[in-house]
Amino acid sequence: MDLNLSRFTNPKGSSCSATQNLYVANCGPAVGISFEDIKSVFSIFGEVVGIHAADDSGTRVIVCYSELIAAKAAFETLNGCRCGALGGRILHMRYSILQPPPKVNINDSLSVSLLSSELAIPGIFLVHDFITSEEEQELLAAVDSKPWNNLSKRRVQHYGYEFLYQTRNVDTKQFLGELPPFVSPIIEKISSFQGISENEGQLVDQLTVNDYPPGIGLSPHIDTHSAFDDMIFSLSLAGSCIMEFRKYSLGSCHSRKAIFLPPRSMLLLSGEGRYGWHHYIPHHKVDIVRRKMIRRYSRRVSFTFRKVRTGPCQCKFSQYCDSQKMLKVV
Numbered sequence: 001m002d003l004n005l006s007r008f009t010n011p012k013g014s015s016c017s018a019t020q021n022l023y024v025a026n027c028g029p030a031v032g033i034s035f036e037d038i039k040s041v042f043s044i045f046g047e048v049v050g051i052h053a054a055d056d057s058g059t060r061v062i063v064c065y066s067e068l069i070a071a072k073a074a075f076e077t078l079n080g081c082r083c084g085a086l087g088g089r090i091l092h093m094r095y096s097i098l099q100p101p102p103k104v105n106i107n108d109s110l111s112v113s114l115l116s117s118e119l120a121i122p123g124i125f126l127v128h129d130f131i132t133s134e135e136e137q138e139l140l141a142a143v144d145s146k147p148w149n150n151l152s153k154r155r156v157q158h159y160g161y162e163f164l165y166q167t168r169n170v171d172t173k174q175f176l177g178e179l180p181p182f183v184s185p186i187i188e189k190i191s192s193f194q195g196i197s198e199n200e201g202q203l204v205d206q207l208t209v210n211d212y213p214p215g216i217g218l219s220p221h222i223d224t225h226s227a228f229d230d231m232i233f234s235l236s237l238a239g240s241c242i243m244e245f246r247k248y249s250l251g252s253c254h255s256r257k258a259i260f261l262p263p264r265s266m267l268l269l270s271g272e273g274r275y276g277w278h279h280y281i282p283h284h285k286v287d288i289v290r291r292k293m294i295r296r297y298s299r300r301v302s303f304t305f306r307k308v309r310t311g312p313c314q315c316k317f318s319q320y321c322d323s324q325k326m327l328k329v330v
């Protein structure tokens with residue numbers, strides 16, 4: 001990704017406040033106009049210090065001047081006019097500002113795995129391209145046609161059983177009905193994972209759909225042991241994010257690892273990864289993955305499939321297990 005892309009934005013407030021940078025639409029390499037041609041035309045008005053692609057269309061550029069007066073002169077002369085020296089194209093212009101580089105937190109230096117084999121947390125598996133783009137669009141359209149519940153920073157939908165955020169549990173007596181037919185192909189695919197089909201009964205009966213605006217994450221947590229069975233499946237749609245895993249003991253964090261979740265990937269949390277590690281989506285507009293900045297342009301929608309637990313949890317991770325802590329109190 002060209003890091004110059006999207007570094008420029010509209011001036012806030014008045015859309016006509018002038019700046020030294022001009023966004024120029026309808027010219028660029030994709031329509032046979034080189035950066036040199038653009039520079040020679042815009043240099044008539046003053047010193048041009050940079051020309052950048054405004055996006056990846058090849059037909060929109062940012063022209064940066066050293067002086068505001070030059071940008072204003074170019075804007076007033078060329079905006080909306082047919083420019084003979086640039087292939088006779090009509091230029092559409094507005095002022096643009098250079099965004100400050102995104103703040104990169106020192107914590108972001110955590111190395112991010114692309115594969116679950118690199119992450120190496122027992123029980124955590126990531127499958128890339130679990131669904132096709134068409135299936136992804138169908139799932140997004142299906143949930144977008146249903147009502148969303150607004151939380152403070154994101155929207156959710158619950159199917160099967162409602163997830164209650166106050167108790168971080170479900171009310172097993174309040175069955176909302178079978179999971180909707182639009183997720184049946186996903187559940188079928190999950191069931192065909194090696195080893196999983198041997199399980200008896202229903203594999204999953206609860207679905208939470210999360211719609212995260214760009215930059216919104218989720219605080220570190222372990223899904224309540226007493227609420228859900230071992231396997232938790234989370235399908236990422238539309239946008240990407242990183243998911244961080246933290247191992248706490250005696251209240252402090254001893255180990256941190258992270259994995260990149262691209263759209264259409266399926267993450268399985270099970271065993272130690274599900275019971276003994278907190279998972280967390282940092283609240284970042286930009287994720288650093290292998291020294292590349294990956295901006296969260298789009299919303300991310302996740303489908304988290306779980307199986308509601310019917311008896312107490314008997315996992316080997318008792319220090320994180322509410323079922324086993326409750327037994328001790330009694």
Ligand SMILES: O=C(O)CCC(=O)C(=O)O
Pocket residue numbers: 208210218223234235279302304
């Ligand atoms: O958005 C995700 O992938 C994870 C959601 C999650 O951890 C949860 O709902 O408990």
Ligand SMILES: [Fe+2]
Pocket residue numbers: 221222223279
């Ligand atoms: Fe979770």
